[in-house]
Amino acid sequence: MTPLVFIDGDQGTTGLQVRQWLSGRTDLRVLQLPPEHRKSTAHRAEALNDCDLALLCLPDDAARGAVALVRRPGVRVIDASSAHRTAPGWVYGLPEMEPAQAARIAAAARVSNPGCYPTGALLLLRPLVEAGLVPADHPLAIHAISGYSGQGRAGLQAHEGAAAASAPPLQVYGLGLQHKHVPEIQQHAGLAHAPAFVPAYGHYRQGIVLTIALHQRLLPAGVTAAHLHAALAMRYAGQPCIELQPLGGDVDAQRIDPQTLNGSNRIRLAVFGQERTGQVLLAAVFDNLGKGAAGAAVQNLDLMLGLSAAHTQGPFTAVPDLRAA
Known part of the structure; x- marks a missing residue:
């Protein structure tokens, strides 16, 4: 049947x-x-x-x-x-x-x-926490910008309705740091503490770019961007809905378009590193719808x-x- x-x-x-x-x-x-x-x-x-x-x-x-x-x-x-x-x-x-x-x-x-923002955060964080590359008590700040359709019909009305001309180009919200996605991220990523989560809506219809900055001095000794990238590559090998961007290249010339995977059920993950400052940036882009x-x-x-x-x-x-x- x-x-x-x-x-x-x-x-x-x-x-x-x-x-x-x-x-x-x-x-x-x-x-x-x-x-x-x-x-x-x-x-x-x-x-x-x-x-x-x-x-x-x-x-x-x-x-x-x-x-x-x-x-x-x-x-x-x-x-x-x-x-x-x-x-x-x-x-x-x-x-x-x-x-x-x-x-x-x-x-x-x-x-x-899963929630839209947690999807990106968890696919980046959970393998790294489980592998011991990012400590469970690491002080994490997660930033994300979604297309206005993430706000539902209210967002569509505000940006496509009669008053669309006055819609803000960018609107940061959740400033009380109590967004409902935080417990979901903490529990399923295996974090000891709630991450700081700062979401925003942009003046475009759909697509999310989510980033998480890490400091190598707070990671276990010797952990680099290459180690984090390798752990993600191992976890998601053969997963048809997940793309992992190659590590390296001219990082300063690269840009992330939040709309690049719109109309699909795929997500693209990336790791960017700066050895001089000891900083690493994790990124995810996908369609919020x-x-x-x-x-x-x-x-x-x-x-x-x-x-x-x-x-x-x-x-x-x-x-x-x-x-x-």
Whole structure:
């Protein structure tokens, strides 16, 4: 029997992206509620219990409520919100996080999709912490800039709606240093202390660039950029969704375009080093709507349903532009 998938919240930014990515596939069926039933708890509960896999593209509280509506034991759930990313009983949906993670996801009944920023931070940090190259108590500061679609419909409206001309070119936020992604990063990276996390939205639609600066004097003796690069290369060898940029070259001439992997479920990692100052920069670039959200959800869906991984590579169609509406 072809598996039946229900996307609860298919009109939001992530939900629309997932729905478009799944369109045209013949190896699964997508259950959609008519517009007049989308906010009906009774109709949603029926759909949640009729499907084989429910993909929740909802705010945190609504996602918790949706999980409570699932009564049939055979229903499997992927939650794209941040409600369950550190919760017991949920498998963290980052397949490349460690060698056995994809198998855990494939066998799980409850999977929590990772956050967009944590995806980049964890894929950079976890292998290095596990290898002892970055101490678990290292004082970390993580900086990231996302396209405004990371803010959801509010971001799309602000930058593509009637008042788009007054939208800020860059908006740094989370200045209280209590962003909801911090516990997720700390737990899954194996950090002893919460990192300082400074996110921002840029005046472009989608794509993330995330950087983490390290000081070699605070790393174990003898650890260099080359050691960090080699550890990442070993961890991600053969992973189709992860690219590792070669080490070396004219680093000062290099630039990072946050939009370079838009429309895909891939992420590019890089290590830059300056021996004179003893400084290292870790970097990740990926699509906040791809590997940072909908692409990751489809990747987890395919793992859980035992379907072809070829669907997770992209490209996919962007969410509608409000200026064309």
